[in-house]
Amino acid sequence: MDYALANRTALVCAASKGLGRACALALAREGVSLVITGRNAETLAATAADIANKTGATIRIAPGDITTPAGRDAALSLLPDPDILINNAGGPPPGAFADFTDDMWESALNANMLTPLAMIRAVLDSMIAKKFGRIVNITSASVKSPIATLGLSNGARAGLTGAVAGLARQVARHNVTINNLLPGPFLTDRLRANASTGARPLEEELAARAAANPTGRIGDPEEFAAAAVFLCATQSGYIVGQNLLIDGGAFNSTI
Numbered sequence: 001m002d003y004a005l006a007n008r009t010a011l012v013c014a015a016s017k018g019l020g021r022a023c024a025l026a027l028a029r030e031g032v033s034l035v036i037t038g039r040n041a042e043t044l045a046a047t048a049a050d051i052a053n054k055t056g057a058t059i060r061i062a063p064g065d066i067t068t069p070a071g072r073d074a075a076l077s078l079l080p081d082p083d084i085l086i087n088n089a090g091g092p093p094p095g096a097f098a099d100f101t102d103d104m105w106e107s108a109l110n111a112n113m114l115t116p117l118a119m120i121r122a123v124l125d126s127m128i129a130k131k132f133g134r135i136v137n138i139t140s141a142s143v144k145s146p147i148a149t150l151g152l153s154n155g156a157r158a159g160l161t162g163a164v165a166g167l168a169r170q171v172a173r174h175n176v177t178i179n180n181l182l183p184g185p186f187l188t189d190r191l192r193a194n195a196s197t198g199a200r201p202l203e204e205e206l207a208a209r210a211a212a213n214p215t216g217r218i219g220d221p222e223e224f225a226a227a228a229v230f231l232c233a234t235q236s237g238y239i240v241g242q243n244l245l246i247d248g249g250a251f252n253s254t255i
């Protein structure tokens with residue numbers, strides 16, 4: 001399928017590794033020019049070089065913490081009017097509700113609700129003016145089905161989901177779409193880190209998680225990125241305000 005994205009521009013946040021990186025690579029394969037962000041400048045530069053090498057795409061880097069005004073300014077000064085915005089940031093730490101302090105809640109809300117909203121606010125007017133915009137928020141399966149140890153994530157991401165549900169319907173008439181992708185388990189550094197906190201050795205834990213999934217495996221970030229590209233396609237202007245769960249069928253429901 002031709003997604004008709006050649007010569008479009010995208011700002012992909014938190015994209016030096018994992019799901020963000022996979023989205024950047026998949027968009028680059030469609031001929032999209034990119035700005036990618038990440039805190040570790042060295043890793044970010046290596047990722048940009050790798051993606052450019054694999055795809056020939058133009059790719060610029062904005063090192064910085066996307067959850068800070070300075071990090072967002074660094075990205076937006078390179079590309080103030082992207083056609084595509086992929087919102088992403090690190091997830092909050094796991095823990096027990098009783099141990100979550102106000103600071104931890106504020107940090108989670110900032111990273112996983114207020115930061116994506118700030119990025120959307122910054123790019124929305126230009127998308128509306130040019131009658132094209134595709135915004136994809138990487139959230140989590142925890143929005144649909146809470147994960148007991150990830151209370152900070154459950155809460156902050158549900159807030160973002162609620163906020164954009166209304167906004168998506170307000171901007172759709174300008175051919176600007178806002179949708180959320182809800183990852184289940186995908187094999188990234190984050191998943192490995194979370195999986196290594198339990199009683200079982202990492203590889204055993206990963207094997208158990210894979211076996212418990214209806215597909216019998218953990219997701220490949222490239223599969224996640226394929227869905228992101230689909231939502232960004234020129235032809236996807238009628239997909240508005242949706243929450244697409246990509247979890248191998250782990251969430252058990254009939255519809």
Ligand SMILES: NC(=O)c1ccc[n+]([C@@H]2O[C@H](COP(=O)([O-])OP(=O)(O)OC[C@H]3O[C@@H](n4cnc5c(N)ncnc54)[C@H](OP(=O)(O)O)[C@@H]3O)[C@@H](O)[C@H]2O)c1
Binds near residue numbers: 013019040043140187
């Ligand atoms: N993988 C899964 O199975 C899964 C499932 C559900 C939800 N999620 C969520 O999806 C998101 C991406 O997860 P992932 O698995 O791809 O994580 P990952 O493999 O750890 O990659 C995270 C990427 O984001 C960058 N990053 C993190 N915090 C940042 C910040 N404040 N500013 C700029 N860049 C930042 C990291 O680079 P630097 O460290 O250099 O900044 C890295 O490039 C997270 O919010 C995670 O909670 C993932």
